[in-house]
Amino acid sequence: ETGVTQSPTHLIKTRGQQVTLRCSSQSGHNTVSWYQQALGQGPQFIFQYYREEENGRGNFPPRFSGLQFPNYSSELNVNALELDDSALYLCASSLGGENTGELFFGEGSRLTVL
Amino acid sequence: AQSVTQLGSHVSVSEGALVLLRCNYSSSVPPYLFWYVQYPNQGLQLLLKYTSAATLVKGINGFEAEFKKSETSFHLTKPSAHMSDAAEYFCAVSNDYKLSFGAGTTVTVRA
Numbered sequence: 697e698t699g700v701t702q703s704p705t706h707l708i709k710t711r712g713q714q715v716t717l718r719c720s721s722q723s724g725h726n727t728v729s730w731y732q733q734a735l736g737q738g739p740q741f742i743f744q745y746y747r748e749e750e751n752g753r754g755n756f757p758p759r760f761s762g763l764q765f766p767n768y769s770s771e772l773n774v775n776a777l778e779l780d781d782s783a784l785y786l787c788a789s790s791l792g793g794e795n796t797g798e799l800f801f802g803e804g805s806r807l808t809v810l
Numbered sequence: 811a812q813s814v815t816q817l818g819s820h821v822s823v824s825e826g827a828l829v830l831l832r833c834n835y836s837s838s839v840p841p842y843l844f845w846y847v848q849y850p851n852q853g854l855q856l857l858l859k860y861t862s863a864a865t866l867v868k869g870i871n872g873f874e875a876e877f878k879k880s881e882t883s884f885h886l887t888k889p890s891a892h893m894s895d896a897a898e899y900f901c902a903v904s905n906d907y908k909l910s911f912g913a914g915t916t917v918t919v920r921a
Contacts, residue, residue, distance in 0.1 A: 700853070729908065738900050738911030739854070752907035786853055799909060801853035
């Protein structure tokens with residue numbers, strides 16, 4: 697069974713640039729959620745994709761966008777990067793469209809915005 | 811929306827001592843509650859979850875948590891700390907399609 701994998705693991709960008717983060721869900725999982733974890737804080741929900749459709753969104757601006765592909769892998773795109781976007785971005789996969797069960801997390805992509 | 815509050819951002823215990831991490835929830839209906847652990851430079855791993863079955867939930871690595879409706883609490887305990895328990899611990903509550911996490915408690919274990 698393959699776990700959740702994310703890429704890249706680390707990256708550095710400058711303000712105003714755009715970034716794409718990628719996530720492969722665990723085998724058999726059809727739901728992917730993205731979370732932002734700022735330093736010293738708990739993860740904050742960005743959005744969730746279920747069967748290639750956005751299933752819910754947290755309090756993040758539209759410059760945070762995402763995709764889910766037919767194989768259930770996913771991308772997180774952030775445009776017009778700001779310094780406060782520096783964080784660990786976590787992808788989690790699960791079964792179904794509701795979070796009443798367990799989330800399986802990847803190790804994250806650490807983004808630094810200079 | 812349901813939320814959780816973790817009391818204490820940092821806990822230091824001696825090896826072999828009791829580990830107690832506190833979490834209180836705000837919910838008008840029975841919630842789904844979770845404890846996750848995050849080791850340095852890693853993602854989150856589920857320790858245990860409460861889904862309205864038994865109030866005492868046993869998890870991995872010797873951890874357990876008790877759901878107390880009267881106190882709106884879901885505290886995490888481990889009778890005897892091990893050096894490998896040093897990590898950050900997050901309490902979380904399910905809100906429809908997402909989890910809402912607490913701010914986390916960092917556990918350090920003294921030899």
